[in-house]
Amino acid sequence: MTSLALTGIKKSYGAIDIIHGVDLAIEPGEFVVFVGPSGCGKSTLLRMIAGLEPITGGELRIAGARMNEVSAAERGIAMVFQSYALYPHMSVYKNMSFGLETARMPKAEIDLRVRKAAEILQITKLLDRKPKQLSGGQRQRVAIGRAIVRDPQVFLFDEPLSNLDAELRVQTRVEIAKLHADIGATMIYVTHDQVEAMTLADRIVVLNGGRIEQAGTPLEIYNTPANRFVAGFIGSPKMNFLNVSVDGRAGEAVTLDLAGTKLAVRGIDARPEGLCLGVRPEHLDVGSDRGTPLGAMIATHVEQLGGQTIVYGSLKDRQPIVATLNGQKSVRAGEELRLTADLAQCHVFDAGGRRVAVQSA
Amino acid sequence: MLVDDVPHRRVHRWTHLRQHLAGYGFLSPWLLGFFVLTLGPAASSLYLSLTDYGLMSAPRWVGADNYMQIATSDPRFRAAMNVTFTYVLLSVPLKLVFALAVAILLNRGLRGLNWFRAIFYLPSLIGGSVAIAVLWRQVFAGDGILNQVLMALFSYEGPSWIANPSTSIYTLIALAVWQFGSSMIIFLAGLRQIPQDMYEAASIDGAGRSRQFFKITLPLLTPVIFFNAVILTIDAFKAFTPAFVISDGTGGPIDSTLFYTLYLYQEAFTNFRFGYASALAWVLVAIIAAFTALSFLSAKYWVHYDD
Amino acid sequence: MTETTVDATGSSPLLRAFAYAAVLAVSFVMLYPLLWMVSSSFKPENEIFSTTSLIPETFTTDAYRRGWNGLSVSFGWMFLNSTVIALLAVVGNLVSCSMAAYAFTRLQFKGRSFWFALMLGTMMLPQHAVLIPQYLMFLNFGWVNTILPLVVPKFLAIDAFFIFLMIQFFRGIPRDLDEAAVMDGAGPLRIFFKIILPLSTPVLATAAVFSFIWTWDDFFAPLIYLNDIEKYTAQLGLRTFVDATAQSDWGALLAMSTLTILPIFILFVVFQRLLIEGIATTGMKR
Ligand SMILES: Nc1ncnc2c1ncn2[C@@H]1O[C@H](COP(=O)(O)OP(=O)(O)O)[C@@H](O)[C@H]1O
Ligand SMILES: [Mg+2]
Numbered sequence: 001m002t003s004l005a006l007t008g009i010k011k012s013y014g015a016i017d018i019i020h021g022v023d024l025a026i027e028p029g030e031f032v033v034f035v036g037p038s039g040c041g042k043s044t045l046l047r048m049i050a051g052l053e054p055i056t057g058g059e060l061r062i063a064g065a066r067m068n069e070v071s072a073a074e075r076g077i078a079m080v081f082q083s084y085a086l087y088p089h090m091s092v093y094k095n096m097s098f099g100l101e102t103a104r105m106p107k108a109e110i111d112l113r114v115r116k117a118a119e120i121l122q123i124t125k126l127l128d129r130k131p132k133q134l135s136g137g138q139r140q141r142v143a144i145g146r147a148i149v150r151d152p153q154v155f156l157f158d159e160p161l162s163n164l165d166a167e168l169r170v171q172t173r174v175e176i177a178k179l180h181a182d183i184g185a186t187m188i189y190v191t192h193d194q195v196e197a198m199t200l201a202d203r204i205v206v207l208n209g210g211r212i213e214q215a216g217t218p219l220e221i222y223n224t225p226a227n228r229f230v231a232g233f234i235g236s237p238k239m240n241f242l243n244v245s246v247d248g249r250a251g252e253a254v255t256l257d258l259a260g261t262k263l264a265v266r267g268i269d270a271r272p273e274g275l276c277l278g279v280r281p282e283h284l285d286v287g288s289d290r291g292t293p294l295g296a297m298i299a300t301h302v303e304q305l306g307g308q309t310i311v312y313g314s315l316k317d318r319q320p321i322v323a324t325l326n327g328q329k330s331v332r333a334g335e336e337l338r339l340t341a342d343l344a345q346c347h348v349f350d351a352g353g354r355r356v357a358v359q360s361a
Numbered sequence: 362m363l364v365d366d367v368p369h370r371r372v373h374r375w376t377h378l379r380q381h382l383a384g385y386g387f388l389s390p391w392l393l394g395f396f397v398l399t400l401g402p403a404a405s406s407l408y409l410s411l412t413d414y415g416l417m418s419a420p421r422w423v424g425a426d427n428y429m430q431i432a433t434s435d436p437r438f439r440a441a442m443n444v445t446f447t448y449v450l451l452s453v454p455l456k457l458v459f460a461l462a463v464a465i466l467l468n469r470g471l472r473g474l475n476w477f478r479a480i481f482y483l484p485s486l487i488g489g490s491v492a493i494a495v496l497w498r499q500v501f502a503g504d505g506i507l508n509q510v511l512m513a514l515f516s517y518e519g520p521s522w523i524a525n526p527s528t529s530i531y532t533l534i535a536l537a538v539w540q541f542g543s544s545m546i547i548f549l550a551g552l553r554q555i556p557q558d559m560y561e562a563a564s565i566d567g568a569g570r571s572r573q574f575f576k577i578t579l580p581l582l583t584p585v586i587f588f589n590a591v592i593l594t595i596d597a598f599k600a601f602t603p604a605f606v607i608s609d610g611t612g613g614p615i616d617s618t619l620f621y622t623l624y625l626y627q628e629a630f631t632n633f634r635f636g637y638a639s640a641l642a643w644v645l646v647a648i649i650a651a652f653t654a655l656s657f658l659s660a661k662y663w664v665h666y667d668d
Numbered sequence: 669m670t671e672t673t674v675d676a677t678g679s680s681p682l683l684r685a686f687a688y689a690a691v692l693a694v695s696f697v698m699l700y701p702l703l704w705m706v707s708s709s710f711k712p713e714n715e716i717f718s719t720t721s722l723i724p725e726t727f728t729t730d731a732y733r734r735g736w737n738g739l740s741v742s743f744g745w746m747f748l749n750s751t752v753i754a755l756l757a758v759v760g761n762l763v764s765c766s767m768a769a770y771a772f773t774r775l776q777f778k779g780r781s782f783w784f785a786l787m788l789g790t791m792m793l794p795q796h797a798v799l800i801p802q803y804l805m806f807l808n809f810g811w812v813n814t815i816l817p818l819v820v821p822k823f824l825a826i827d828a829f830f831i832f833l834m835i836q837f838f839r840g841i842p843r844d845l846d847e848a849a850v851m852d853g854a855g856p857l858r859i860f861f862k863i864i865l866p867l868s869t870p871v872l873a874t875a876a877v878f879s880f881i882w883t884w885d886d887f888f889a890p891l892i893y894l895n896d897i898e899k900y901t902a903q904l905g906l907r908t909f910v911d912a913t914a915q916s917d918w919g920a921l922l923a924m925s926t927l928t929i930l931p932i933f934i935l936f937v938v939f940q941r942l943l944i945e946g947i948a949t950t951g952m953k954r
Contacts (some may be wrong), residue, residue, distance in 0.1 A: 380775065380776055380777060381777040381778055383775055383777070383855075383856040383857075384771050384775040384776065384777025384778075384780065385771075385777060387767045387768065387770050387771035387775060387856070387860070388767070388768055388771040388772075388777075388783065389767075390763070390764035390767060390768065390823060390824050390825050391764060391765075391767070391768040391771075391783075391787065391824065391825035391831070392783070393824050394764070394821065394824025394825050394826050395783075395786065395787075395790065397805075397824070398798065398802060398821055398824060398826055399790050399793065399798055399826075401801070401805075402797075402798035402799075402800075402801035402802045402805070403793070403797050403798050403801075405801035405804075406797055406798060406799075406800050406801045409800060409801065463691065463694060466687045466690055466691050467691065469683075469684065469687050471684075471687060471688060471691060477691055477695060478944060479936075479940045479944070480695045480698070480699060481694075481695065481698065482940070482943070482944060482947075483699075483702075483933075483936060484698060484702075486881065486932060486936055486943070487885070487929050487932050487933070487936075489885050489887075490884075490885045490887075490903065490928060490929060490932070491887055491903045491906045491907050491910075491925075491928065492705075492906060492924075492925035492926070492928045492929045493925075493929075495906065495907075495910055495921060495922075495925045496701055496702075496705050496922070496925060497701075498910075499705075499918065499922070500701050506700075506701065506704055539698060543947050546944055546947045546948050547947060547948060549948070550948035550949075595792075595794070598794070599794055599795075599796070601887075601888055602887045602888065605887070605891075605907075606887075606907055606910065609910075609911065622796065625796060626888075629799070629800055629803075630803075630892060635800050635804070638800055639800050639801075642794075642796040642797050642799065642800065643797060645794060645796055645797075646793070646794055646796070646797045649794055653792070
């Protein structure tokens with residue numbers, strides 16, 4: 001179990017800056033997930049930690065020691081690639097033993113380690129096969145096995161599940177979580193899938209455009225997103241962002257106007273222009289007596305998922321809005337619905353997208 | 362952090378240095394070859410071309426004399442140019458047309474494509490060997506098989522195609538065309554690259570077969586044609602073995618098969634006029650370079666690149 | 669290359685029959701001289717020119733016996749010389765060209781793109797430009813009339829075509845594999861030997877076969893560098909045989925011609941798919 005510390009980490013290719021200075025401290029044994037849209041620099045950051053990319057600026061420390069100049073093999077890190085990157089010409093056994101042979105470990109010790117890892121991953125029967133003769137899920141296990149045998153301080157995963165079908169993805173996700181619980185090593189996991197991030201992480205790091213938008217536990221990220229980007233990225237369907245204007249202010253208390261409906265809130269210290277109200281679809285309700293009324297919604301399209309009913313529609317001022325209702329609700333397109341929400345679960349974002357502290361009045 | 366920066370930098374340099382060392386280590390055989398077998402000799406032959414240099418004497422500086430003599434008063438150079446240009450200008454287009462025609466025929470989905478492809482390729486593979494030149498000499502001899510066949514089919518008594526100065530070069534052109542197979546393979550690969558849905562779209566648009574050929578196949582194939590033409594031309598300028606074997610190294614009869622390279626060989630290794638032969642070599646390099654440059658300039662007007 | 673051929677235009681049966689006939693006719697005309705050569709080498713001398721038939725009336729291997737010992741040195745000896753030279757050329761090309769291709773595709777070093785451009789440039793430079801100084805240099809080394817000038821340059825990656833061929837192939841090997849090996853602690857040497865080379869057997873085989881054939885077939889370099897008949901390659905021997913027999917013994921000449929082509933033909937039959945793909949992927953001729 002090892003800690004990592006990233007201080008002002010930067011990466012540029014020529015004149016193009018890809019990573020703009022990342023600060024992050026990772027606790028020993030922590031499972032950290034980097035999540036963000038495609039191209040935001042997740043892989044680049046991971047590869048710098050691995051030692052596959054030189055670090056342009058800043059400092060990387062592992063267990064307190066500076067690692068910028070240390071070669072990949074000497075960092076005590078193992079990596080599982082998105083493509084698995086299994087050596088096609090070697091048997092499963094050889095794939096797993098290659099790194100140990102490189103390190104000139106005694107044969108007996110190698111054998112012990114490979115067999116133990118194979119047992120953990122239940123691939124003992126496959127040891128003599130070539131990667132070509134394996135299914136996607138089995139290859140995935142071998143790739144993890146290749147990482148395990150080296151008994152690394154830190155595991156890196158770059159979108160390891162994205163080549164698996166949906167069912168296998170869920171299954172493997174659970175197994176990775178179990179693996180982490182069993183061996184307790186520090187793990188950094190890259191994904192663009194928010195469900196993987198939410199289910200696996202001790203801590204989620206949301207990246208965008210080469211910067212950390214927010215780092216926190218999954219529920220912190222969900223409940224108190226630092227900004228509009230994070231709020232929109234985590235959660236499905238996406239959070240509704242509704243334009244509101246400031247109708248009046250009396251000391252701490254502020255009245256917001258949402259398509260003609262007045263909402264009384266407290267504690268907005270931001271400039272009043274360009275505010276918007278963020279409400280997750282699952283926090284909306286229709287025809288309920290509890291919660292704060294948000295006005296009327298005209299349903300335009302309804303999706304029945306069985307367990308949930310998703311209603312697409314718009315407010316009076318034609319702003320689009322989505323609501324997820326529990327259970328099977330008989331809502332028809334064209335119907336006018338009375339919306340309510342718990343203001344305590346709503347967020348207000350300023351013109352710059354930052355979440356501003358707010359309480360319901 | 363600043364304090365322990367210095368030793369790190371040393372480590373850093375070392376890992377960098379190791380990368381460069383590995384690169385140059387793996388490249389070293391080629392690098393050595395480049396300097397010793399290419400760059401050095403090229404510079405040296407450029408110098409020799411400005412000297413009078415035989416086996417017995419040291420090089421004597423003569424300035425541009427060799428080039429002047431080539432340009433103004435060397436009838437064998439003119440003969441060699443004549444022969445070589447005839448050869449290049451006839452064999453390359455013929456070879457291209459043959460290769461393209463057969464590739465298109467094969468691409469029609471004939472059964473046994475792999476067999477035909479192999480059969481047509483075989484001559485390209487063995488065509489440069491002495492045995493084939495020997496065979497060719499026999500085919501076009503006075504009592505050779507060509508005349509036997511002509512006799513059997515048309516009762517026509519042919520001449521010795523090889524011994525006749527006005528036909529001998531054509532036997533060598535025939536030998537070149539006989540080796541169209543490798544170009545054909547490249548054309549076949551090019552034809553496979555043309556997406557099928559283009560043809561489907563065209564036939565939905567009502568384009569007939571010949572229109573499809575001229576509007577789709579040919580334009581999309583022009584990069585491959587261009588590439589083949591350049592490579593074939595360069596190779597044709599460098600042809601040597603068949604002329605050497607067929608004419609016993611003389612380029613005869615009456616210099617009618619005196620390929621440029623053959624003339625160069627004679628000057629260098631029969632007459633041991635190293636200076637003059639070096640000048641001839643650089644003239645050939647210049648001709649090939651000019652041809653290649655012209656091709657690339659012309660490409661703008663007829664080669665279709667999609668983007 | 670895919671093996672299924674798709675008919676682009678949906679030809680009619682008539683056209684298809686015509687195409688078939690044309691292709692068959694062309695292949696017959698092309699193969700006829702070769703078949704004639706082989707069949708004539710098994711005919712008695714007086715039968716060679718009396719009939720155009722491809723099947724010998726009297727089958728004899730006498731021409732082979734006459735040809736084999738037709739020169740002061742047996743052809744067997746020259747075949748051995750050719751084989752040794754060609755095999756050394758194969759080894760030289762494989763070693764030096766794979767190293768260069770690995771450096772160009774996988775290693776980061778200063779000046780890489782500069783050298784790469786120069787390498788492509790040498791592919792364009794006709795050998796004639798360097799021929800005479802090379803000859804004089806080897807003469808100075810005392811290497812003329814030895815096999816060294818024919819073999820040593822191959823160990824210096826003189827045949828840039830093979831570098832090019834291997835670069836094309838190496839580029840297709842996923843970089844992830846190198847990186848996985850880096851994570852496994854492997855350095856450039858180990859990656860080259862344990863990952864890249866084992867995965868490159870198809871291109872190595874292609875390069876080996878082409879090297880062998882071209883060296884076997886080469887006439888110019890042996891003509892310049894080898895003087896003594898004991899050192900001759902099969903090609904040189906054959907051409908000496910042409911002069912020596914001066915058309916008096918066509919049977920023996922055709923028999924030896926057939927023999928010098930035979931190794932190439934065998935390689936062609938065994939490896940034709942590799943060779944054809946090698947040509948199709950590089951777009952280079954020969
Ligand atoms: N070798 C490179 N040269 C230049 N740009 C690169 C290189 N590798 C990645 N990039 C750029 O860096 C950005 C981040 O890439 P990456 O880390 O792979 O994103 P992610 O993994 O989050 O999808 C992308 O915009 C990509 O185009
Ligand atoms: Mg990525």
